[in-house]
Amino acid sequence: MLKIENVSKRKQTFELNHISFELPGGYIMGLIGENGAGKTTLLRIIAGLYSVDEGRLIFGGQDYMETEADIRQEIGVVFHGDMFDSSVSLAGNARRYGSFYPAYDENVLKHYANLFQLNMKKRYRQLSKGEKLKFALAFALAHKPRLLLLDEPTANFDTEFRTGFFQVLREYTGNGENSVILSTHITSDIDKAADYLLYLREGRQILFGDIERIRDAYRMAAGEDYKLRLLKERVVHLEHGEYGSKALVRNSGSPFDPALRIWEPSIEELMYHMAKGGMQHGSTDQL
Amino acid sequence: MAAQISYKRVIRDYFADFVSGFCKERLGLPVCYMAVACPFAGVLADFCKERLNWLIGIPVFFALLSSAFHTVSLPFMMYLIPYSRQERETYIQKMLVVKVGIPIAFACLCDIVALFTGSVTFYALILQIISIFVVTFISGMLSDGRAGDMTERRAYGGMRYYVFLLVLLCYFEGSGILALCMVPISGTVFWIVIGILAVTLLPGMAAAGMHWKDIRSSFADYELAVETEVKVCR
Amino acid sequence: MQIIIEPHGTYAIYEQIVNQMKNAIVSGELSANEALPSIRGLAADIGVSVITTKRAYEELEREGLIRSVANKGFYVCEYNTDYLHEKQLIQVEKHFMEVIDLAKQAGLSKDEIRDMLEGLL
Numbered sequence: 101m102l103k104i105e106n107v108s109k110r111k112q113t114f115e116l117n118h119i120s121f122e123l124p125g126g127y128i129m130g131l132i133g134e135n136g137a138g139k140t141t142l143l144r145i146i147a148g149l150y151s152v153d154e155g156r157l158i159f160g161g162q163d164y165m166e167t168e169a170d171i172r173q174e175i176g177v178v179f180h181g182d183m184f185d186s187s188v189s190l191a192g193n194a195r196r197y198g199s200f201y202p203a204y205d206e207n208v209l210k211h212y213a214n215l216f217q218l219n220m221k222k223r224y225r226q227l228s229k230g231e232k233l234k235f236a237l238a239f240a241l242a243h244k245p246r247l248l249l250l251d252e253p254t255a256n257f258d259t260e261f262r263t264g265f266f267q268v269l270r271e272y273t274g275n276g277e278n279s280v281i282l283s284t285h286i287t288s289d290i291d292k293a294a295d296y297l298l299y300l301r302e303g304r305q306i307l308f309g310d311i312e313r314i315r316d317a318y319r320m321a322a323g324e325d326y327k328l329r330l331l332k333e334r335v336v337h338l339e340h341g342e343y344g345s346k347a348l349v350r351n352s353g354s355p356f357d358p359a360l361r362i363w364e365p366s367i368e369e370l371m372y373h374m375a376k377g378g379m380q381h382g383s384t385d386q387l
Numbered sequence: 388m389a390a391q392i393s394y395k396r397v398i399r400d401y402f403a404d405f406v407s408g409f410c411k412e413r414l415g416l417p418v419c420y421m422a423v424a425c426p427f428a429g430v431l432a433d434f435c436k437e438r439l440n441w442l443i444g445i446p447v448f449f450a451l452l453s454s455a456f457h458t459v460s461l462p463f464m465m466y467l468i469p470y471s472r473q474e475r476e477t478y479i480q481k482m483l484v485v486k487v488g489i490p491i492a493f494a495c496l497c498d499i500v501a502l503f504t505g506s507v508t509f510y511a512l513i514l515q516i517i518s519i520f521v522v523t524f525i526s527g528m529l530s531d532g533r534a535g536d537m538t539e540r541r542a543y544g545g546m547r548y549y550v551f552l553l554v555l556l557c558y559f560e561g562s563g564i565l566a567l568c569m570v571p572i573s574g575t576v577f578w579i580v581i582g583i584l585a586v587t588l589l590p591g592m593a594a595a596g597m598h599w600k601d602i603r604s605s606f607a608d609y610e611l612a613v614e615t616e617v618k619v620c621r
Numbered sequence: 622m623q624i625i626i627e628p629h630g631t632y633a634i635y636e637q638i639v640n641q642m643k644n645a646i647v648s649g650e651l652s653a654n655e656a657l658p659s660i661r662g663l664a665a666d667i668g669v670s671v672i673t674t675k676r677a678y679e680e681l682e683r684e685g686l687i688r689s690v691a692n693k694g695f696y697v698c699e700y701n702t703d704y705l706h707e708k709q710l711i712q713v714e715k716h717f718m719e720v721i722d723l724a725k726q727a728g729l730s731k732d733e734i735r736d737m738l739e740g741l742l
Contacts, residue, residue, distance in 0.1 A: 149610070169474065172469035270665045292669075293668075366629065
């Protein structure tokens with residue numbers, strides 16, 4: 101439902117180059133990368149806040165350039181910073197901005213406000229960072245978008261809320277039509293909830309694919325150094341430890357040396373070794 | 388979709404913005420304005436004692452608050468709601484009309500009352516209206532609630548320094564006019580004042596006005612509108 | 622039935638699901654024609670991606686253990702417990718043969734192979 105074709109944006113302070121991916125409806129895409137990798141920029145582009153220097157964005161079959169207003173109805177946004185008016189109450193904010201969305205449903209907002217334990221009478225500026233994000237989420241869900249964009253919200257949620265949060269996302273995508281793009285640097289979020297993964301580094305796309313294909317494509321191998329070296333160019337990065345070495349290795353399907361311990365890398369291991377291994381960017385590493 | 392951007396909605400948002408746009412830092416400009424009028428405080432006090440002459444000040448006070456709390460830039464959410472760029476521009480345009488129109492309409496109302504009850508001259512009222520117009524027009528076009536150098540920002544279509552100075556001149560002349568309201572003046576003086584105003588204010592306002600299309604177009608674009616990092620309030 | 626996933630286990634997550642379901646079917650915990658949780662439901666329960674549960678179900682379907690009914694979901698196939706168990710034994714035997722071959726290629730003796738197996742169990 102969202103197709104990004106070769107999108108690039110270059111400014112003085114950052115660059116985003118040749119991002120291409122396609123996210124079907126009904127799935128959660130994890131957007132990962134270190135700080136400054138370009139996650140926030142990409143989300144702003146998809147939210148329609150930034151223009152692009154190159155490439156196309158297609159949402160539900162419609163090109164972004166042609167149908168700005170219609171697309172915005174279908175996109176819900178949860179960003180950091182003050183999204184709403186500080187001196188106004190949550191209810192006031194919701195009323196004012198909800199009136200711009202034809203599909204806005206106050207009852208849905210109330211439902212989530214209760215669920216997230218938000219006091220609608222409080223002024224926006226009195227909320228904690230986490231509460232502001234929760235309000236933004238409640239508001240976004242209330243206008244029934246088809247795509248939810250969330251920029252690193254989970255770092256500000258306590259563990260108790262996080263479980264409920266993923267449940268809400270799963271419910272949201274449960275109809276097989278709505279999708280979510282969740283950027284995070286907490287890799288366990290990805291392991292728990294992501295169906296698709298987009299890994300950015302320094303403004304470039306290192307990996308994109310569904311979670312099973314990505315997991316299939318790599319293996320962690322641990323054991324004796326020389327045995328790992330035998331794997332040659334399949335090795336992404338080799339790390340020496342006190343009691344042996346381990347490496348991130350491309351999975352070619354052929355069996356490994358039985359003396360090596362093999363396991364599927366977690367997202368954290370994947371990112372760590374890819375970053376260290378200085379992965380080449382570009383479509384050769386896309387899945 | 389353009390039909391949706393009714394004046395009714397813009398006016399509703401205008402009044403809502405008095406609350407949402409409120410913050411202490413924004414009182415700077417009106418305070419400047421009043422600082423210029425202060426030397427005339429004595430005359431002002433005498434003037435106000437007669438009948439309901441203080442009515443003349445209320446619309447000015449309202450206009451000052453209005454110019455302080457409204458910015459030409461849009462709040463963040465306005466860039467996310469389903470408006471096209473064209474619609475945002477229309478919104479900004481209509482908001483300018485409202486920002487100037489409502490203070491003036493309010494002033495006219497007060498003036499009609501003042502004419503019947505006070506000893507305020509017709510000339511004084513004209514000057515008051517001009518003062519309000521200048522202040523709301525200039526701030527309506529240029530005030531974006533940010534500190535920092537206006538001329539450097541791309542959001543202002545790269546306004547040049549001299550335009551900025553003309554604008555400042557307008558603002559202070561506006562307060563000077565208010566002072567004149569308090570003093571009984573004759574017809575000749577009035578027309579001389581009008582003449583001076585026309586010569587000094589019009590170029591500045593026209594220059595600023597010429598940039599309006601660019602300014603409006605820039606503020607309809609999120610990237611240009613938020614380029615400067617320093618933000619006051621919203 | 623409970624499915625417990627070991628995130629860094631030797632087997633991929635979807636494989637663990639497949640194996641645990643297989644065992645449940647063979648042991649009778651899941652009876653023939655019983656309805657299975659939906660792909661999304663299972664994913665939400667375990668805390669994994671729907672892509673993973675989808676893959677697990679597809680694998681089970683491929684092996685003939687479950688079948689999908691349009692618009693209704695997945696159901697356990699009619700089966701013969703013994704037959705399934707035998708199928709599993711055949712798989713184990715097959716893998717053993719492969720390992721033995723490899724070991725012989727590496728020049729290991731019967732005892733060494735046995736020792737290695739003991740050590741790993």
